[in-house]
Amino acid sequence: MLQSHYPYFARKEAPKDEESYNAQILIRAGFIEKIMAGVYAFLPLGLRVLRNIERIVREEMDTMGAHELLLPVLSPKENWQKTGRWDSLDVLFKLNARDKKEYALGPTHEEIVVPVGQKAILSYRDLPLGLYQIQTKFRDEPRAKSGLLRGREFLMKDLYSFHATVEDLESYYAQALVVYKKIFSRLGLTALQVEASGGTFSQYSHEFQVLTENGEDTIIHCPACGFAQNREINTQQEGDACPHCGKPVHVSAGSEVGNIFQLKTKYATPFGLTYTDAQGATHEVQMGCYGIGISRLMGILAEIYHDDKGLLWPESTAPFRVHLVVLYGQDEAQNKLLQEKASALYASLQSHALETLFDDRMNISAGQKFAESDLMGIPYRLVISQKTGEKVEVKKRNEQEMNMVDFSDVIQYVSIKQEIDMTQ
């Protein structure tokens, strides 16, 4: 992508109407734009990050054998009345339409996926079944001041599983725990598996929490044995003895990045979701649900991966892998040579499927180009200038040193996949 043709949404100052760090930095760096409290537009740079997160989540859902579908935002009041959540779910957006009927904007989709799943579930042969979507959700949050961490409109992956027996549900649930850890690891995040109250959903639940100073949750966790509980269900203080291994627990702020629930028959019952077994007998279907906040994850990555100059995207989610920056001087003939060198390298990077933003802009100082590059947080910065001669200056965004690399070695240099440093 030629930066001279790329829309430039970055700005010098952080917006004044944002309390959260993630929204401040993502707006300043031109990744998102605020439309109103808790509602953001994803600008071209931000959408690239969002799609990378989506891709990783989708690939891992597919390894579970789950099938992707797309459920609508609008749903009838009756579905929500069946489960009692029309009245009990206080974040439910309700809409009056021309036909004098009321509709909900989906904050989660149990009430929709159960009657849909019912069409494909007749007998035990149709189970287990996993159905998921990556779709926009709506919640009328009273305090939408955390940027992408608590949106009124947000992108979510929600998987629903259907089973013949509780044992099968439990085995799938255990598999989901493993897949979730893999997803967060691929995204560059260390997520603790935390026991939590089920909230309005169910008594069986786990959250995945990333420890971050601005996190909204409080987590009691034991680094020695992995025990971790949400403050909601654990009143221990820093240094108290871990109930599992006796070592001292830590108390840290955390941000939820995913949650999984054993719904059992909570939603099957009101919708009459049953199957017939091999003997022709009828049973209720057992269910689980498994959420991941896609846009929320983008906010959490911004909260964790930054320094005082800007963002530091992990390679797996970065909007581009390489930022190729050419610095022009005063001499036109020299500039033409620099342009040719840089264009040849750009073509080579593209032919190797290394996603590159090429800062080919004239009349912008080196200082401004570097400041903008640091703000954007692309993992590899390549510089071509009169000074670099027959080499390319390569700098990783998360390292201080620069390396002078031969043109012929650049592709290999930036192709090496780095193991993500999960220790932060």
Added chain:
Amino acid sequence: MLQSHYPYFARKEAPKDEESYNAQILIRAGFIEKIMAGVYAFLPLGLRVLRNIERIVREEMDTMGAHELLLPVLSPKENWQKTGRWDSLDVLFKLNARDKKEYALGPTHEEIVVPVGQKAILSYRDLPLGLYQIQTKFRDEPRAKSGLLRGREFLMKDLYSFHATVEDLESYYAQALVVYKKIFSRLGLTALQVEASGGTFSQYSHEFQVLTENGEDTIIHCPACGFAQNREINTQQEGDACPHCGKPVHVSAGSEVGNIFQLKTKYATPFGLTYTDAQGATHEVQMGCYGIGISRLMGILAEIYHDDKGLLWPESTAPFRVHLVVLYGQDEAQNKLLQEKASALYASLQSHALETLFDDRMNISAGQKFAESDLMGIPYRLVISQKTGEKVEVKKRNEQEMNMVDFSDVIQYVSIKQEIDMTQ
């Protein structure tokens, strides 16, 4: 994809609460599910078609140098009041939220993209700029009885272009006309470029119409010279003289698949969207907008590409390219051999990136397998049975004859891209 593990949403009877052919056939074949009037879920098969349409549209938008972003569904009342459309747009869904404010669910996004675009448009150097999204739209339609052709919730591609001059807008608009024709051609559709009234948008507009017997629009068109106008602005009857070339015009039912408008400064003015020229003078930005109904196109493909047995997807949008069907007999040893042969072919198809649904199901008759395959409409059906011996029976969904093809030749046979027959 193994069909034994694929959720089965097809049904024997068409739904009784659908008037439109596209919804009837797509529900019966298991591609979509009705949630309520004008609101559908896209099931795994249907989502694959939708993604194929999206991919083609996205590729062509990218060739125009347009940048993809993602705007939200929710937007503030003030934006719509600025343009007067809070009151004038009768299909606008309005929402009351907890904060006592009113919001719109976006039926189109001029009111959002203009203030967003404003952030990236300072000077003439930032123009032209094309911003597009593929996003869910909402319209409170009074008559939502046309299946995917008129949804209350639907997927749309909307592109907005920003220009320094009317001449630049006109040149971009001319480019969009060409790209739109290419998109519809790739989708397997012959779309007429039709002059139409601007509706609430603008006096300069073109629609793209596909002639189909269930179309909602009436088109006066001249096959001799390409002249075409919507009934809205042309009262001629069948056989009247074409105003351009004098040959007799035809009058046909059509379905709109896209529309493009020269908005000029209609939306720039209320939002004060301006740029400075090279001399530092300020001017209003000229705009165009360019829509394509993604989910609507899926409905139109179903209206056009079917026979009395089911759907006939064009190769570019088919949910799978190949339907590999194995027919088991009574002999277990023979069945094991058939299973091995079919599995080897399935692996080979996958390794050649030929998307394949593998009907590996036991205990289903050949008649049922074929009927289901015809209903689903996958372009190539490969059959392996005791009868087919050392060959594979290959049948194209849109042809009658079957061919016996050597195992070693199957990949090549199904790889040949067919020119779509646009004459229907």
